[in-house]
Every structure is written in C-alpha cells, then in structure tokens.
Amino acid sequence: MIALLLILIPFLSGLAAFFMKDGKMARNWSLFSSLLTLLSIIALLTNSVPASNESFDIAWLPFLGSSFSLAMNGLVKMLVLLNAIIYFIVFLATFRRTFDQPNRYFGLMLLMQAGMMGVFLAADGLVFYFFWELALVPAYFLCSQWGNEKKIQATFKFFVYTFLGSLLMLIGMIIMHAKTPDHSYALQSFMHAKLSATEENLLFWLFFIAFAIKMPLFPFHTWQPFAYEQTDTSITIILSSVMVKMGLFAVLRWLLPVFPHASISNSHIIIILGVISLLYASVIAVRQNDLKRLIAYSSIAHIGLMCAAIFSGTVPGMQGVMIQMFNHGIIVAGLWITAEVIETQYGTRKISELGGLAQKAPVLAILLLVMALGNIALPLTSAFVGEFLMFSGLFQYNLIICAVALVSIILSAIYTLNMVQNIFYGNTLPATQDATDINRNARTAMILLAICILFLGFYPQPLIELLNSSVQSVLSGLNLVLK
Amino acid sequence: MNALILSAVWGIILMFCSILVKNKKAIGYIAAFGLLTILIGNIAETYGTQITHYNIYPMLLLDRFGLFFNTIAILSVFIFVLLSLIEIRKTGKYEPEFYTLIFFVICGITILTSYQNLLMLFLGIEILSIPLYILTGSDKKNLKSNEASLKYFLMGAFSTGIMLLGIALIYGGTGTFNLQPGTHSVVGTYHGISFLEITGLIILMCAMAFKASVAPFHFWAPDVYDGAPTPVTSFMATIVKVTAFLAFFKLCEVRVTDTLTAVNWKMIFAVMIVATLFIGNITAIFQQSVKRMLAYSSIAQAGFMMYAIFSLNDVAKEGLLYYAMAYSLATIGLFATMSKIKDYSFEGYNGLAKKQPTLAATNAIFLLSLSGIPLTAGFFAKYYMLASVIKTGSYTWLVIVGVCFATISIYYYFRLIQAMYFKTGNPDTIDHEITPFFKNMLIVVAVFIVLLGAFPQLLLNWFYF
Numbered sequence: 009m010i011a012l013l014l015i016l017i018p019f020l021s022g023l024a025a026f027f028m029k030d031g032k033m034a035r036n037w038s039l040f041s042s043l044l045t046l047l048s049i050i051a052l053l054t055n056s057v058p059a060s061n062e063s064f065d066i067a068w069l070p071f072l073g074s075s076f077s078l079a080m081n082g083l084v085k086m087l088v089l090l091n092a093i094i095y096f097i098v099f100l101a102t103f104r105r106t107f108d109q110p111n112r113y114f115g116l117m118l119l120m121q122a123g124m125m126g127v128f129l130a131a132d133g134l135v136f137y138f139f140w141e142l143a144l145v146p147a148y149f150l151c152s153q154w155g156n157e158k159k160i161q162a163t164f165k166f167f168v169y170t171f172l173g174s175l176l177m178l179i180g181m182i183i184m185h186a187k188t189p190d191h192s193y194a195l196q197s198f199m200h201a202k203l204s205a206t207e208e209n210l211l212f213w214l215f216f217i218a219f220a221i222k223m224p225l226f227p228f229h230t231w232q233p234f235a236y237e238q239t240d241t242s243i244t245i246i247l248s249s250v251m252v253k254m255g256l257f258a259v260l261r262w263l264l265p266v267f268p269h270a271s272i273s274n275s276h277i278i279i280i281l282g283v284i285s286l287l288y289a290s291v292i293a294v295r296q297n298d299l300k301r302l303i304a305y306s307s308i309a310h311i312g313l314m315c316a317a318i319f320s321g322t323v324p325g326m327q328g329v330m331i332q333m334f335n336h337g338i339i340v341a342g343l344w345i346t347a348e349v350i351e352t353q354y355g356t357r358k359i360s361e362l363g364g365l366a367q368k369a370p371v372l373a374i375l376l377l378v379m380a381l382g383n384i385a386l387p388l389t390s391a392f393v394g395e396f397l398m399f400s401g402l403f404q405y406n407l408i409i410c411a412v413a414l415v416s417i418i419l420s421a422i423y424t425l426n427m428v429q430n431i432f433y434g435n436t437l438p439a440t441q442d443a444t445d446i447n448r449n450a451r452t453a454m455i456l457l458a459i460c461i462l463f464l465g466f467y468p469q470p471l472i473e474l475l476n477s478s479v480q481s482v483l484s485g486l487n488l489v490l491k
Numbered sequence: 492m493n494a495l496i497l498s499a500v501w502g503i504i505l506m507f508c509s510i511l512v513k514n515k516k517a518i519g520y521i522a523a524f525g526l527l528t529i530l531i532g533n534i535a536e537t538y539g540t541q542i543t544h545y546n547i548y549p550m551l552l553l554d555r556f557g558l559f560f561n562t563i564a565i566l567s568v569f570i571f572v573l574l575s576l577i578e579i580r581k582t583g584k585y586e587p588e589f590y591t592l593i594f595f596v597i598c599g600i601t602i603l604t605s606y607q608n609l610l611m612l613f614l615g616i617e618i619l620s621i622p623l624y625i626l627t628g629s630d631k632k633n634l635k636s637n638e639a640s641l642k643y644f645l646m647g648a649f650s651t652g653i654m655l656l657g658i659a660l661i662y663g664g665t666g667t668f669n670l671q672p673g674t675h676s677v678v679g680t681y682h683g684i685s686f687l688e689i690t691g692l693i694i695l696m697c698a699m700a701f702k703a704s705v706a707p708f709h710f711w712a713p714d715v716y717d718g719a720p721t722p723v724t725s726f727m728a729t730i731v732k733v734t735a736f737l738a739f740f741k742l743c744e745v746r747v748t749d750t751l752t753a754v755n756w757k758m759i760f761a762v763m764i765v766a767t768l769f770i771g772n773i774t775a776i777f778q779q780s781v782k783r784m785l786a787y788s789s790i791a792q793a794g795f796m797m798y799a800i801f802s803l804n805d806v807a808k809e810g811l812l813y814y815a816m817a818y819s820l821a822t823i824g825l826f827a828t829m830s831k832i833k834d835y836s837f838e839g840y841n842g843l844a845k846k847q848p849t850l851a852a853t854n855a856i857f858l859l860s861l862s863g864i865p866l867t868a869g870f871f872a873k874y875y876m877l878a879s880v881i882k883t884g885s886y887t888w889l890v891i892v893g894v895c896f897a898t899i900s901i902y903y904y905f906r907l908i909q910a911m912y913f914k915t916g917n918p919d920t921i922d923h924e925i926t927p928f929f930k931n932m933l934i935v936v937a938v939f940i941v942l943l944g945a946f947p948q949l950l951l952n953w954f955y956f
Contacts, residue, residue, distance in 0.1 A: 071948065138865040145864060148905075152913045160913055164905065171901055175894040178874070182881045210887070 010052050010061035011078040014088060015125045017045050018095075022118030031110030038114040039099045045121070046092040053085060053474075063131070072134065073185065073192035079131035083330055083478040086471065087128045087250075087257055090337045093460075094249045095121050101345050101453035102242045105352070113154060120146040120246065127254050133181045133193035136262065140174055140218075140254070147247065154240035162231075162238035169231045173218035180214035183207075184266070198266045199485075205269065212270035215263055216278070222255030223311045225278075226285035236304035241348035244300070248307050248344065249337040256314055256333055260478075264318070265485045272486065275319040279405065282316030283413050285309065290419035294426070299347045299357040302427055303340065306383060309416060310336050316413065317398035321486050323479065325401020330475045331468060332394030335382070335461070339391055342379035342457040346372065349450050350431070354443055359427060364436035368443035373432045375446070375454040380428045382461045384421045390464035492553060493532035493542050494561050495601040501525035502594035509587035519576040522590035526569040529597065533561045549669065550608050557604035559953070560737055560812060564600050567730050567819040568593065574827035574932050575722040577924050582630050582720040589629060592622035596731065603738040609658045609668045609695075612738060616654065616702060619734065620647050623727060627719040639718025646701075646711040654698035660691030670745050692746055699742060702735040705797055706766040709790050713774075716786035724782065725826030728789040733815035736796045740811055743800050760801040761889050767794035768896040775903045782835045784903050785825060788861065791900055792818050795893065798876040802883045809951055810875025816950060817868035817943065821857040824936045827929075828854050833919040840907060841916025849930045850920075851911040853937040858904045860940050863897055868943035873897065 021041035028034040051057050068076040080088075095117075107113045123146065126139030144167065151163035181193065187207070188197040203211065221228040236244050264271050286309050293305035314332055317325040349372060350365075351357050366373040378389070385395040395417075402410040436443075446454070464471060505525065508518055532542070537558045572579075572593070579589055599619030606612045624647065628640025662668055664687030672688075697708060704712040716724045747756050771791030778784040796814055799807035828850050832839050844851035860869035880890050910916075943950055 069946075069948065071951070141865045145859070149912070152909065160909055164902075164909075167905070168898060168901055172895070172898040175897055176891070179877060179881070179887075179890050179894060182874070182878045183887070185878075186881055 009064065010048050010057060011064045011080060011129055013048050014045060014092075014129065015078075015122050017041060017048065018118040018125065019122035022115045022122060025111055025118060026115035028111045031106070034111045034114045035099075035103065038118055039096070039103065041118060042092065042095040042099050042121070045125075046089075046096050049085070049089050049092050052080075053089065069134065073188075073190065073194075074132055074134040075194070076135055077131045077194065078126075078129040078135075079195075080129065081478050081481070082474045082476065083257065083260060084128050086330065086334050086474055087253060088125060090253070090334050091121060091124055091128065091250050094246065094337060094341050097341060097345075097453045097457060098242055098245050100456075101348070101450045103449040104447060105242075107154065109153075113150070116146040116150045117243075117246070120150065124250055124254065128257060131195045133184065133195065133198060133262075135193075136258075137174065137178055137181055140177070140258075141171075143251065143254070144170055144174070147243075147251065150243050151235065151239040151247075154243060156238045158234075159238040162234045166231045166235040169221050169228065170218075173221035173228075176214045177218035180211050180218075183211060183214075195262070195266075198262075201266075203267075208267050208270045209273070212263065212267045212274060215267070216259070216274075219255040219258045219263065220281075220315075222258070223252055223315060224255070224308065225312060225315050226281055226288055226308075229285060229289070229308050232308060233301050233304040236307075237298065237300045241300070241344055241351065245341050245344040245348075248304070249341045252307070252311060253333050253337060256311070256318065256329065259315070259318055260330070260482055264482050268485050268488070271319065272321065275321060278319045279316045279402075279409060282312045282314075282319070283409055285312030286316065286413055286416045287419070290416045290423070293423040294419060296423070297359050299350065299359055299427070299431075302359070302423060303343050303347060306343075306420065306423065307336075307340055309420065310340075313395070313398055313413065313416065316409075317401050320401045320405035321483070322401040322404045323483060324397040325405070326479045326483055327472065327475065328394045328397025328399075328401055330478065331471055332391065332398060334471060335390040335394050335464060338457055338460050339379055339382040339389075342375070342454055342461070343383065345450055345454055345457075346376045346379065349446050353446075359430045361437055362431045363434045364432070365443060366432040368436065369445040371451060372446040375451070375458055376432070377428060378458045378461060379454075380424045382465075383424045385417070388462070388465045390461045390468065392465060393468045492545065492547070492551075493536040493540075494529050494565065495598060496542055497525075497529045497532045498594045498597040498601065501529065502591045502598065505587050505591040505594060509585070512587075515580070515586065518587050518590065519572070519579065522593070523569065523572050523576075525590075525594065526565060526572060530562065530565045530569060533558060533565060537562065548607070550611050551602065551605040552607045553605045556808065556812075557737075557741075560604045560734075560815065561601055563812060563816050563819075564604075564730050564734060565597065567816070567823065568597060568726075570820065570932070570936060571722075571726060571730070571823045571827075574823060574929065574936075575725065575830070577926075577929075578720075578722045578827070578830045582722060584631070585629070589626065592626050593726070595622045596726075600730070600734045603734050604741075606738070606741070607670050609661065609670060612670075612742070613651075613654060613658060615738065616735075617651065619731060620651070620702075623647075623723075623731065626723045626726070627715060629723065630720045633720075635718040636720060639715045642718075643711060643715045650698045650701040650708070653694055653701075657691045657693075657695030657698060660687045660694065662691075664688030664691060670742070672746065695742070696739075699735065699739040700763065703732060703739055703796075704790055704793055705763055706770045706790070706794075707763075709767065709770065709793075712790055713783060713786045716789070717780070717783050721782070721826055721830040724786070725823050728786065728826075729819040729822045732789060732793065733796070733811075733819060736793070736800070736811065737815070740800050740803075740808075744803055744808075747803065757801065757886065760797065761886060764794055764797045764801060764889065765892055767791070767797060768893060772896045772899045776899070778903070779837060780835045781829055781837060781840065781907060784837075784907075785822065785829075788900070788903065789822065791896065792861070794896070795873065795876050798880055798889075798893065801886075801889070802879040804879055804882055806875055806882050807879035810872065810879050813868070813875055813943075813947065813950060814872040817860060817872040817940065820936055820940055821860040821867075821869060824857045824933055825854060825861075828933070831921050831925055831929075833921065837906060837910050838916065839918055840910040841914040841918060843911040843918050843920075845915075846918055847920060847925065849933065850925070853933040854911065855908050856937040856940060858908055860944070862901050862904045866941060866944045868940045868947075870944055871947045 025034045062080040065077040123143030130136035187201040289305045289308035296302040317329045382389040385391040602615035624644040630636035664685035701708040775787035799811040860867035863869045863873040
C-alpha cells in the first residue's frame with residue numbers, strides 16, 4: 009500500500025495545490041506533502057511496516073495484458089528515497105523565495121514527483137511508459153514558465169529529444185509485448201520473451217536510445233547544458249538530481265535483465281561512449297565561465313562514468329553505480345543550491361564576476377567546499393566510495409579504458425577547484441562588494457546535504473547493504489548468459 | 492437502419508422548421524434533440540431493437556462494427572452541435588438548412604458504415620459530399636467561403652467521376668457490384684485476377700484517398716478547410732474524414748486481402764503513409780494561422796489513420812474506432828475554441844491562459860491528446876495504430892518513421908501551448924459568446940478525453956459487450 013501512497017501523496021497534493029489561491033498556503037502545503045512522502049519511505053526502509061507494502065497490483069487494462077503493478081527492490085527504494093529527500097530539500101531551500109503563480113509552480117512540481125515515483129516503482133511496461141512520459145509533461149510546463157529568457161527554446165529542445173526517445177521505447181514495448189509468451193507487459197514476462205539475436209539487438213537499441221537521451225550520454229547530450237542553464241535553478245535541481253537517474257535506473261531495471269545478450273555484445277560501444285562523454289564533458293567544463301553550465305557539464309561527465317560502469321558488468325562496477333546514483337543526486341543538489349543562492353543574492357552566474365566571497369559569506373564557502381570535494385570524489389566524502397568502486401569495475405573490464413577514464417579525476421579537480429577558488433578567494437569584485445551570507449533556509453538544506461555526504465563517506469555500509477540484492481540479481485542475469 | 496431513417500426524417504423536419512418555428516434560438520436545440528434521438532435509436536439497434544425489419548442485405552449490412560462507429564460519429568456530431576450553437580447561428584442566414592444538411596450528411600455516414608455493394612458506397616459518398624459542398628459555401632457573403640466551396644465541388648465531382656469509373660471497371664472485371672468478390676471474367680488475367688478488376692480497384696482507392704485527404708490526393712484539403720466557415724471545417728476535418736476512412740477500411744478489408752495478394756499493396760500503402768505524414772507534418776510547421784495548421788494537422792493525422800488500412804487486422808479495427816473518437820473530440824474542441832478568438836494566427840492566442848484559463852487548460856489537453864501524450868485518448872489511438880503494424884510482423888521501419896513524424900508534430904501542437912501559456916499578450920476573444928455552458932461543454936469533452944486515456948476499455952468494452 010505504501011508503494012501506491014508514494015505516488016498518490018504527491019499526485020493528489022499536487023492536484024490540490026493547483027486550486028490554492030494563496031501562494032503561501034500552496035508553499036506550506038507542498039513542504040508538508042514532501043515531508044509526508046519522505047516519512048512514508050523512511051517507514052518502509054526502517055521495516056516499521058509489513059513487507060506487503062512494498063508492492064501493489066491491480067487490474068488495469070486486462071485486454072492488453074497490462075496491470076497497474078508496482079514493485080520495489082533495494083535500488084528502487086534508494087531512488088524513491090532520493091526523490092523524496094531532494095524534493096524536501098528543494099522546498100526547504102526555496103522556502104523564502106516568492107514564485108510567480110505559486111499554485112501552478114507547486115502543483116506541477118508535485119505532479120512531476122509523482123511521475124518520477126511511478127517510473128521508479130513500475131513493474132509493468134505500459135505503466136512504466138505512462139509515468140516516463142507523465143514525468144516529462146510537468147517538467148515541460150515548469151521549465152518553460154520559470155527560468156531565463158531563452159527558456160522556451162531550451163525546454164522545447166529538451167522535450168523533443170526525450171519525446172522522440174520515449175516513442176522509440178514505446179515501439180520497443182509493443183514489440184516486446186508481441187514476443188512475450190503470455191502477451192503481457194509485466195517485467196517478469198519480458199524476461200521470458202523468446203527473441204532471436206537480431207530482434208534482441210534492435211529492441212536493445214530502441215530502449216537504449218530512450219534511456220541514453222534521458223541520461224544524457226554522448227552524442228545525445230546536447231539538450232542538457234542548454235536546458236539546465238535556462239531553467240530556474242530550483243527545477244534544475246530536480247532534473248539533474250532525480251530525473252537523469254531515470255535513464256540509469258531504466259538501464260538497470262529494464263534493459264540489462266531483459267536483453268542480457270545484447271547488453272553484453274554492445275557493452276564495448278556503450279562503455280566507449282560513456283568514457284567519451286566523461287572526458288568530453290570534463291574538458292568543456294574546464295573552460296566554462298558560467299556557473300550553471302559548469303555544473304551541467306560536470307553532471308554529464310559523472311553520468312558518463314556511471315553508464316560505462318554499468319556495462320562493465322562487474323560486481324564493484326555495479327555496486328559503485330548504484331551507490332553513486334544516490335550520492336551524485338545529493339552532491340549535485342548541493343552544488344545547484346549554491347548556484348541558486350549566488351544567482352539570486354548577487355545577480356550573476358559568471359565565475360569571472362565573482363570573487364572573494366569567503367570573507368563576505370563564510371558559511372556558504374564552507375558548505376560549497378564540502379559539495380565541491382564531494383564532486384571530485386575526495387576520500388571521506390560519499391562520492392569517493394562510488395567512484396572508487398566504479399573505476400575498479402572498469403579496471404576489471406579493460407585496463408586501457410580505465411586508464412583513459414582516470415584522466416577525468418584530474419580534470420574534475422581542475423574545474424571544481426578552479427570554480428571554488430575564483431568564487432571564494434582573491435579580491436572582491438563589484439558584484440560581491442556588499443554580499444551577504446546564505447539565508448537560513450538554504451543553509452539548513454545545505455547542512456542536511458553536507459551531513460549526508462560526510463556520513464555516507466565515513467560509513468557507506470547501510471547503502472551497500474540495501475543495494476546488495478539488486479546488484480546480485482542484475483549480475484546473475486548477465487552471468488547466466490556468459491556461461 | 493434506425494439511424495438512417497431517423498436522420499432522413501429529422502432532416503426533413505428541420506427544413507420545415509424554417510417556416511414553422513419563429514424562435515430562432517430554438518432551432519439549434521431542436522437539432523440537438525434530433526441528434527439525441529438518432530443516437531438513442533442507433534444504440535437501441537446495437538442492442539437489437541429496430542424500427543423496421545426490412546431485408547436490405549445485399550445492399551447494406553448493419554454489423555456491430557458499423558453500428559458502433561455510427562454511435563461514435565453521431566456522438567461527435569452531437570458534441571459538435573452543442574459547442575457550435577452560436578457559431579452556426581452566425582454563419583450565413585439559413586440556420587435550419589444548415590442543420591438539415593448536417594442530418595443528410597449523417598444519412599450518408601450511416602450508409603457508408605454499412606455498405607455491402609459498391610453502388611451503395613457511391614451513393615453514400617454522394618449523400619455525404621453534396622451537403623458538404625453547400626455547407627462549405629454557407630457563408631455566402633464571404634469570398635473565401637465561396638472559393639472554397641467551388642474548389643471543393645470541382646475537385647469532389649472529379650473524384651466522384653473517377654470513383655464511378657473504378658466501380659464500372661470492377662463490374663466489368665467481376666460481373667457484380669457486390670463488395671464480396673464475385674466470379675472472375677476471363678478478359679485478361681494476371682495471377683488469376685482480371686486486369687479490369689485491378690485497375691478498377693486502384694482507381695477506386697485513389698478516389699477514396701481523395702475523400703480521406705491522403706497524399707498525393709490531399710491538395711484540396713488545406714484550401715477548403717481554411718476557406719470554409721470554422722464550424723464546417725470542424726465538421727469536415729473530423730467526422731466526415733473519419734467516416735471516409737471507415738469506408739476505405741471496409742473496402743480494403745474485403746478486397747485487398749482476398750483478391751489482390753499478387754499486387755504489392757503494402758508497399759503502395761506504405762508510400763502513401765510516408766508521403767501523407769511528411770506533407771502534413773512538414774507543412775504544418777510553417778503555418779502562421781492556427782486554422783491552416785489544424786488543416787495540415789488533420790492531413791498528418793490521416794497519415795496515422797492510414798496505418799489501420801495498411802495493417803487490416805483486429806487491432807487496426809479497434810484502433811480505427813478509437814482513433815476516430817480521440818481525434819474527433821480533440822479537434823472539435825480546438826475548432827470550437829478557435830471560433831471564439833478573433834485573430835486566428837498563433838499570436839492571437841498569446842496569453843490566453845491569463846484571460847481565459849478554462850479555454851486554455853482544455854485546449855492544452857486537446858493538443859496533448861493530438862500529440863499522443865499518455866493519459867489522453869490520443870495516446871491509445873497512436874498506440875493501436877503502431878501496435879496494428881507491429882502485429883503484421885514486418886515493416887518495423889514504417890513504425891519508426893511514424894514515430895519520428897509524431898515527434899515533429901509536437902512542434903506545431905506545442906507552439907500553440909507555448910502561445911497560450913508562456914507568451915504574454917491580450918488575446919482578442921469574443922467574450923459574450925464564451926458562455927458558462929460552452930465552458931462546461933469543453934470541460935466535459937476534456938474530461939472524457941482524459942478518462943478514455945486512462946481507461947480505454949470504457950469505449951472498447953462497449954464494442955465487445
């Protein structure tokens with residue numbers, strides 16, 4: 009039942025938020041709703057409710073062989089938790105901000121949350137597709153309405169890319185449906201479909217392009233920096249912390265188990281694409297002057313590494329990816345909140361126009377430093393565990409690829425530390441002359457994230473335990489094929 | 492039979508209304524009531540209650556498929572009339588005659604959904620088309636309306652001529668007008684099929700493609716849709732078009748699969764589909780007027796309906812019904828809203844969400860449905876079309892092409908959403924005509940679309956009950 013509640017709470021409260029005339033009420037209401045969602049997943053994780061809550065199944069379209077079924081494993085739980093945490097943090101950090109048309113803003117935000125929850129929970133192909141698209145529609149409306157001057161074009165590009173991808177996936181779903189023995193859309197029956205090698209390969213690419221666009225993986229990434237730069241930062245946080253994880257998640261849940269042969273035979277190409285995105289985005293990030301674009305490219309780089317590690321098909325690689333999906337979400341949210349604070353308080357995102365902020369805003373400086381160290385995966389931050397595991401996975405797969413990919417660690421240190429240095433140290437510039445420190449809400453949100461980063465850096469065990477069964481199940485499917 | 496008789500009777504009643512009924516406002520409601528009785532009559536017939544038991548078998552066969560389609564078409568006309576009451580009153584001087592012609596068109600629809608004989612097909616097409624020529628020109632003082640009417644009439648008459656030629660050749664080849672293939676003559680055969688029959692069928696299909704505005708026979712559509720008064724465009728682009736598709740489907744279902752396996756029909760249809768999708772979508776992108784955009788969008792949607800005729804299986808049959816409903820409802824809603832806005836260009840819609848939130852919200856749902864976003868009826872419509880082709884087991888490339896064009900269609904549908912929601916402006920709306928009744932009707936249609944999108948069985952269970 010909780011599985012259903014996780015979708016219903018944001019969905020219903022989102023619908024209710026549309027009809028609230030009072031902006032403050034909508035704001036409080038959304039914070040309350042996100043807290044409620046967070047509490048329900050925590051209740052599930054701490055085993056304080058019976059395990060029957062983890063799945064839900066009801067007949068929906070019997071004549072198409074589709075039922076509204078939701079199911080959870082460790083990976084799903086982690087991503088649902090991430091989704092709940094990030095929403096809570098975003099609403100908390102922007103609590104003092106006033107939005108244009110707040111009821112619509114909060115309504116759409118919550119609907120997007122419901123859509124993403126559905127993507128993570130769905131155990132039926134058609135339901136998965138529904139939520140995949142439904143998460144996109146509110147995102148479209150949000151990004152087109154709140155943001156910078158080119159937001160409409162940027163969002164449109166984003167929408168067209170992802171829509172094309174998802175339609176290709178729809179074709180894949182329909183073909184799969186025709187191939188399953190019992191003509192059903194259930195994930196379990198997908199795994200039992202009898203496919204010839206060519207069919208499997210075609211289907212693999214139909215699905216993979218949809219997921220690659222969402223991640224985004226080189227060469228499908230061009231929508232992303234533009235969209236992240238132009239949309240309002242509070243929405244960018246959601247897109248980059250949670251929504252891009254949909255792509256990686258879908259590969260882990262819908263691609264590897266369903267098309268194991270094609271996944272193995274295509275792994276080389278995809279790992280190379282992943283490493284290209286990693287290095288290419290890192291090099292571009294070094295040259296960025298715009299804070300938001302820098303974070304956007306840094307995010308592409310990290311996702312590229314994760315994608316490569318998934319297809320390495322090794323235990324550490326898989327563990328690393330799953331852990332890093334969570335950690336990357338947390339760290340990148342922290343970076344975006346900093347960008348948001350800097351942009352709203354000092355009116356610029358140009359790194360060259362900022363300087364000497366550490367004297368004016370010491371708390372912000374310390375908090376950003378934690379996020380930045382997390383971004384370069386320094387030991388004792390949570391990202392270290394994940395990146396280390398991913399690189400050792402790649403190492404097992406192929407030495408040369410791993411060596412090439414390792415260059416990115418140096419690059420990420422260059423661009424991240426450069427950013428910290430230029431923003432916080434050196435002389436104060438006109439834009440930062442009378443800067444004030446970070447406001448209370450954003451500070452609370454950032455401190456929560458920083459605690460999370462440091463805690464998981466010291467003691468990643470709970471996360472690893474949560475994910476253990478998922479790692480095993482994904483890998484056992486692949487290993488069966490290898491034997 | 493019920494719908495056929497009732498619609499003819501109501502057509503005649505409405506003619507006399509222009510003399511007998513003095514209250515102008517009542518006429519629209521009388522017509523709506525008439526449609527309701529036809530609707531009920533048709534549903535009653537689906538359950539087996541008929542006014543007359545007259546044996547019409549060799550000519551017409553009222554099967555479940557046809558009757559169910561009648562229900563969809565008449566329901567769409569009913570919604571169309573309720574949404575366009577004011578608009579129809581404003582179009583030209585002769586309101587009762589306008590409704591009369593609509594009732595006669597319904598007559599044509601009921602014949603086309605049940606024909607078993609090629610002569611009946613011809614008769615149905617004529618009964619459907621002739622009132623439309625008049626309706627297109629019903630805004631008598633408007634030059635564009637007259638031009639459109641003449642253009643439509645000339646082109647339509649020409650295509651009817653071609654259709655007759657095709658039917659005559661088929662008769663020559665098989666010796667029967669029946670839809671079911673008869674004995675073959677020996678005038679000259681190819682793989683056992685007479686040349687005359689093949690030629691006749693190709694010609695007949697060209698004429699049907701003309702009526703359904705499928706490329707390369709679509710050239711009349713944009714000009715006629717643009718020139719005709721908005722309610723007439725709405726009527727033609729939706730109900731009439733899907734009926735033409737249904738007639739086309741019935742023809743191909745019987746003829747193509749049985750007789751002409753030797754001819755590579757699939758390839759001909761595939762080329763037509765790609766051409767229709769290409770022309771409809773690409774041209775729609777460049778339109779500055781919403782009305783013209785919708786005209787080209789209707790060609791693009793015709794390309795999608797062609798998928799049903801391409802695959803000719805059970806899924807296609809269900810899908811065509813579903814597509815007819817989804818597409819008609821959304822397009823009728825869009826046209827009805829458009830008639831309340833003075834400036835038909837995209838700029839005319841700028842800022843509609845601020846001024847008329849209900850209109851903007853319902854229109855957004857209609858546009859999302861046309862683009863095929865899940866949770867709207869349009870999604871399952873597209874789903875069925877894609878699934879029907881996939882079920883044939885080959886031509887996967889055709890599905891991928893269709894999907895690419897569906898993505899292109901996002902451009903012009905979402906451009907309207909962008910204008911309504913994200914651009915600032917003060918649209919010139921005819922406020923006194925946006926009555927609460929009109930708004931509520933739009934909401935009902937939008938809710939219906941969302942319901943069908945969440946539970947398609949609402950419609951399809953009815954087909955199989």
